[in-house]
Each structure stands twice: as C-alpha cells, then as structure tokens.
Amino acid sequence: MxxxxxxxxxxxxxxxxxxxxxxxxxxxxxxxxxxxxxxxxxxxxxxxxxxxxxxxxxxxxxxxxxxxxxxxxxxxxxxxxxxxxxxxxxxxxxxxxxxxxxxxxxxxxxxxxxxxxxxxxxxxxxxxxxxxxxxxxxxxxxxxxxxxxxxxxxxxxxxxxxxPPGELVATVIHPQIEIKTSDSRKILKTTISLEDGIKQWGNLGGLIAGLYTQDYDLIGRSLEDHIVEPIRSILIPGFDALKKHSLEAGALGCGISGSGPSVYALSRSLATAKEVAAAMKTVYDKLGIAYDLHVSEIGxxxxxxxxxxxxxxx
Incomplete structure (x- = not known):
C-alpha cells in the first residue's frame, strides 16, 4: 500500500x-x-x-x-x-x-x-x-x-x-471551554499525603480487578480520585452537579476526562449511558454553556x- x-x-x-x-x-x-x-x-x-x-x-x-x-x-x-x-x-x-x-x-x-x-x-x-x-x-x-x-x-x-467488559459504555460531555494540559498540570500538587496515596492505590487495584472479573459494582466503587479531581474540578463549571446527576441517573462512576474540561461517566448499558447523557444535558442547559455530548462503547x-x-x- x-x-x-x-x-x-x-x-x-x-x-x-x-x-x-x-x-x-x-x-x-x-x-x-x-x-x-x-x-x-x-x-x-x-x-x-x-x-x-x-x-x-x-x-x-x-x-x-x-x-x-x-x-x-x-x-x-x-x-x-x-x-x-x-x-x-x-x-x-x-x-x-x-x-x-x-x-x-x-x-x-x-x-x-x-x-x-x-x-x-x-x-x-x-x-x-x-x-x-x-x-x-x-x-x-x-x-x-x-x-x-x-x-x-x-x-x-x-x-x-x-x-473492556462487554456491557461498559462511556458518556462524555465536553464543555466548549479549553483547558490546556500543560496549564492543568501546573496547578497539581507535587506531593500527596500517605493517607490519600493509600486510598488511591486501593481504588486503582480495585478498578483493575473489576475490569478483569467484569465486576461492575467493584468498578463503580473504585472510580474515585482523592488526589487530582479535588483540584482540577474547580476549573470545570458545574462539575459537582454533573457528577451528582450522573450517579443518580445510574452511572457506575463519574470523573474528569484527562485534564478536563470534559467529564466522563461509565455505565453498565447503553440505555443507562443515554440516561446519563440526558442528565448531563439538563445540567449544562441550565448553565447556558455550549457543549458536545458523546455516548460510546469502549473501542x-x-x-x-x-x-x-x-x-x-x-
């Protein structure tokens, strides 16, 4: 070729x-x-x-x-x-x-x-x-x-x-604001507490185990970030509301995609992922911020x- x-x-x-x-x-x-x-x-x-x-x-x-x-x-x-x-x-x-x-x-x-x-x-x-x-x-x-x-x-x-587990589907909302990765990294702490590190290691191990065993409840329990999300989330308008409404709509977990501003949620089915998308849409329609919304299986x-x-x- x-x-x-x-x-x-x-x-x-x-x-x-x-x-x-x-x-x-x-x-x-x-x-x-x-x-x-x-x-x-x-x-x-x-x-x-x-x-x-x-x-x-x-x-x-x-x-x-x-x-x-x-x-x-x-x-x-x-x-x-x-x-x-x-x-x-x-x-x-x-x-x-x-x-x-x-x-x-x-x-x-x-x-x-x-x-x-x-x-x-x-x-x-x-x-x-x-x-x-x-x-x-x-x-x-x-x-x-x-x-x-x-x-x-x-x-x-x-x-x-x-x-990827066969039933896992992602929902992603991308607010039409730009956060450069280089800028987003500058605000992060260079040291963490041992307590936060232990929580993070436990969640990472739990998530990997959940993916291998297709334990969706374990996947959901492990989608927690005690180190980066508390800092970067302040750059994303409506983040707390997005996370709250996504979980209420049935998402296994919700967090920041990369350095933001996109926010992702993982769900166990396409139907639930679409419900999560509708919940995210409601939040951002009220904020009046333009956005793109994606629902996709894992490639x-x-x-x-x-x-x-x-x-x-x-």
Missing part, C-alpha cells in the same frame, strides 16, 4: 484513580487521517480541517510523532498527512494523542509493520511531549492498543492491555482502517 485512511479514537485518560497510568479508547468518537508514502524524505502535513492547527511538521504532534518513527525506520522516503480533526484541542479526550497515534500507526502499516505497538507508543509519546511538555502515554497507549491500558512503568515502558481495536462511511475525505 502507498496510502491509508484511518480512524484515530478519542480517549479517556486517568479514569479517576489512574493519573498518568490508565486510559481507555472510545469506539465512535475520533479523528480521520490520510497518510501517503512520498519520495521526499520527512513529514509533510498537507491539510488540517476542522481546526486551525499548525501545518509545519515540527509544530504539529502528528508530524513530531511521525519524525520519531522515521528516525528508527529503514525507509528512505517520507510521508504526507491529511487530518480531519473531529476532537477539539484542549477537550480532555485525547486530541493530540489521536493525531500522534494515528500518524505512527498508519506509517507502520504502510511500511509493513516493522514496529511493535509498544514502540509505536514511544513514538507517539513525542507528540504528547510537544503538546503538554510531558511525554505521557495514558492517552496514546489506549489509542493504539484499544480497550483499557495500564502503564505499569515508564522506564522501561511497560504497558498492560485490558479487554476494542484503537486506531484502525477507516470504514467506508468514515473515510469521507480525500
């Missing part, structure tokens, strides 16, 4: 108790990207639609991630990239990760898959470094592996893939070849 069109999924990072180490991929929310081989070396960003983002490769996360792959590839040519951005920058659902992961996954496919998914994560992390100043993997890992991913270690990079495959209905741009 000389050209490929891919779907690059949005992601929910942290998932309350797993700051910087836990994430999941969404199934129906994401960007579209066309990647083509070219004789000229390097990366060329041909087009970015949907948002006003840099087309210079060294200033675009897809370009930076792609260049990281090219440095390790046995390939004398280059690639052109066209991006249709559906995920707004600063949304908290992995906009930069979708571009970074999509670029390296597509390039790897066109080169005959010389790199493993773990290696692709390392390349995509360079795009995240450009976006936030930190090469974190909690968004790019699920974008590339699908399902849930746990980053057990960053040095060396050790990623555990967890298949099992991560980045993938776009379906005919999705591949609607040249």
């Amino acid at each position: 000389d050209s490929i069109k891919v779907f690059c999924p949005a992601t929910i990072a942290n998932i309350s108790c797993g700051f910087d180490v836990l994430g999941l991929a969404l199934d129906t929310v994401g960007d579209l990207m066309t990647v083509k081989k070219q004789q000229e070396k390097g990366i060329e960003i041909l087009e970015v639609t949907g948002q006003d983002l840099p087309k210079e490769a060294h200033r675009n996360v897809a370009g930076v991630a792609g260049m990281a792959l090219l440095q390790q590839a046995d390939y004398n040519g280059g690639f052109s990239i066209s991006i249709d951005k559906k995920i707004k920058a600063g949304s908290g659902i992995g906009s930069s990760a979708a571009s970074s992961a999509g670029a390296v996954w597509a390039m790897n496919e066109l080169l005959g898959k010389p790199f493993t998914r773990r290696q692709l994560v390392e390349f995509a992390m360079e795009g995240e470094r450009l976006a936030s100043g930190v090469a974190h993997a909690d968004n790019v890992a699920p974008a590339l592996f699908g399902g849930f991913t746990l980053i057990r270690s960053y040095n060396p990079l050790d990623i555990i893939h967890i298949s 099992k495959s991560g980045v993938r070849v776009a379906s005919p209905s999705e591949a609607n741009f040249n």
